[in-house]
Amino acid sequence: PILLIFLGTLSIALGGWGGLNQPQMRKIMAYSSTAHLGWMIVVLAFSKQLTLINLFMYLMMTSSMFFLMINLTSTNINKTAISWMKNLSLTSTMMIILMSLGGLPPTSGFIPKWLILEEMIKQNMAPIATIMAISALLSLFFYLRLTYAVSLTTPPS
DSSP: HHHHHHHHHHHHHHHHTTTTTOOOHHHHHHOOOOOOOHHHHHHTOOOOHHHHHHHHHHOOOOHEEEEHHHHOOOBBBBHHHGGGGGGGGHHHHHHHHHHEEEEEEEESSSHHHHHHHHHHHHHHHHHHHHHHHHHHHHHHHHHHHHHHHSSSSSOOO
16 A cells, blocks of 8 residues: 555646646646546545545546536637636636636535545544645646636737
């Protein structure tokens, strides 16, 4: 389990750092997938049920996000920023899904991460849980950047 925990924590950190300066939505989602996979790898050693809960929630959020990206034809941050002019309700849904992917409370993506951190603390791995939580803030940052671009910026006319 130590190798799984190390690789999972490394995956969470790399997924967070890698997505920070990405302008392409596909690459952002790829780094997000790397980070989410890390959460599943870490908890796999302790609770298969939590792994399945996290996988199910992740699949729902990611598939919804990809369907929205296809529907709004957003391939990069700039196209995503002007997508609110096409369809405001879909863009609002995209912002909620982005916050959920980042694990921002009270969205549905927060619950699996909270449960995993709780399990890690029960297993006397508080330092690793702290590293995981701080690394999750990196992912949350690039999701907040996307949400900011969609909701608070006006493209040049």
